[in-house]
Amino acid sequence: MFINREEELKALNEKLNSNKFEFVVIYGRRRIGKTKLALKSVENIEHIYYLAVEGDNLKHFKRYASKVVPTIEYAKEDWEAYFNFLILNDKIIIIDEFPNLIKENPNILSLFQRIVDVHLKNTKTKLIILGSSLSMMGEKVLSYKSPLYGRKTGVLKIRPLKFKHLKEFFPNATWEELVEIYGFADGIPYYLEKIELPFWRYLNEEIKRVDSFLRYEVDFLMKYEFEEPTTYKKILEAIAFGNHTLGEIKNYLGIKHSDLTPYLKNLIEVEFVEREIPITESPKTKKGRYYIKDNFITFYFRYIFPNLSAIEEGIFEIDEIKADYNQYLGFRSEAESNEMRSISSNVFEKVAKEFLIELNKMNKLPFKFLNIGRWWKKGEEIDLIALNKNEKKALFVEVKWKNLNNKEVKKILNNLERKSELVGLSDYEIYYAIIGKEIKNKENLKDYLVFDLEDFNKLL
Structure with missing residues (x-):
């Protein structure tokens, strides 16, 4: 299902239809729909699509490229040699999960700089790279320190769909049910496509599945950004349960003197967390609060992470989520409404x-x-x-x-x-x-x- 990416698709098509070399960077968190967008833009055009893996990318890339340009089989295993073959045909080349190339060979950035400057700049080739690691894409590809800085002709940051677009996924759902779904899946297409109505029956069956993506998905997302995610998980759990100030987070974690600021800064950088200030305050105020940016991650740390043992043993009941869910969505009694500390993500x-x-x-x-x-x-x-x-x-x-x-x-x-x-x-x-x-x-x-x-x- 391809929903509401018209603006991004239009921008990408303009680049693909131009009469010159284009180098487009598409980035955003995993599951957001980057690959689907890129492939939609070339669905009726000959192209080379390659999903980078953790090793042997030179060998794998040649194998995929040879299906479109057979003569590349004669090229030596070298990125410059590959592109020398490809530019003769002004090809569209899509490299997905580019951070995996960087992990395999940090010199790939300088190498691609040379490829752009020497081989591609005066051709009609279209090079599109995609990345899910926001930290790596920001630091290694998009920052002014990157060898690729100044070479890009377009950058697309793909964001979650808006709440109103859930109606296109679930035309028969009530708006109340859409709010419930949004509290679980946010506007992440990958999760929305998994859901079947009625929502609560689907969620009950999903949690009971031995291969449920709910058990491993957030671990997978976090390991993609952090080498050691343990402290980050604890911070996210604290925020998911309504601890939004630095002091509240420290108290929840049971620590007094540790400096959590670097961890929060990193969580903000990869867009797991956002810092909000009162709308009338200046950006320099110390009155900031921390909120999880993504409803799916909030849902996980509020309901799945604390109950993993019970879920693994098959004794967790969906009623435990149902009993709290209205409060999670934003229900507050009058007394709770007057408290400074928010009790839910709202x-x-x-x-x-x-x-x-x-x-x-x-x-x-x-x-x-x-x-x-x-x-x-x-x-x-x-x-x-x-x-x-x-x-x-x-x-x-x-x-x-x-x-x-x-x-x-x-x-x-x-x-x-x-x-x-x-x-x-x-x-x-x-x-x-x-x-x-x-x-x-x-x-x-x-x-x-x-x-x-x-x-x-x-x-x-």
Whole structure:
């Protein structure tokens, strides 16, 4: 299934159809759909596709290339010799998992620099390299220190699909079920393609499978980025259970003096984790919180990693996940809502943020916002604030993964108005909104912006 990569496909096709040499780098986390995108772009064009492995790549590459250019069989085992044969035909050459070539031979970067500069630059050859290791692609291929710096004619970073695109995978699912699926698979195509409806039956059967990808997938992802992932796993587990400040993470791990900053920096670099600051603070603030960027990784460390023994023994019950899942998605009691420490990843908050961004693009809000994010200070939190600092306009938003009546909505919005006075935007034109799972009699709340999953169906 190939869903919503139109912009990336258009950009790639423009490079493939150009009348000159092109060197395109495509990167992004594993399972994101890089290979599928590259192969889709050349599905009706002769090309050479090679998936790099951990050793003997010269020999393997020749074997695959010879199926398209048989005369390459006569070339000696040397990358320059190979490309000398290939440029005679202005071929499209795709090398997947390029970091494996770097691991096998660190000099490959300088060698490819020479190949580009001496052999390819004045041809119509198209060279596309793909990579899943964000750390290696960033440091070895994309950084200004790389021998390949300045040679690329295009870079595509492939990101997860948006929540709204889940509807294309599951046209018969309700929006509530799509939120549940999103909390598990995020917008990662590989995981979404594995899911069958009904979701909970699929998940129950998947967990019980002896060869379930759930048991090994995150280990595989982490070993791809880190030589020793043990401490990184502990940090991710801490964050998955709602420990978002440096102090909370240290307390969860039971350590006092160890410096976790380098580990968090590395987790941010490979996009396992992101650091957020209150939307009104400067980037240099020390009020940052750490969140896992990927719902699938959060799900794993919240539900699979702590229960691996029970899952291996076949005694784990899906009801243990079901009992906590609404809280994981974003359900909070009023008392919990007023606590500084978030108890969940609040998946629905991510969905709501994306929904507001879509409304913003469609001009469906009272003003066009330029920034959106969380806010917190001294025990008070606001789920989302959307700002236009130029026009001095602000939208304060509460997000609730629960069904609400008018009385509950008014109580939440009154509390939101109280909290908004603490933010320090007294000279702004202020608007208030609430986004819930289901809100009854929304027509009675005309003074506010009120949305629920029914509106997702209408507007998305």
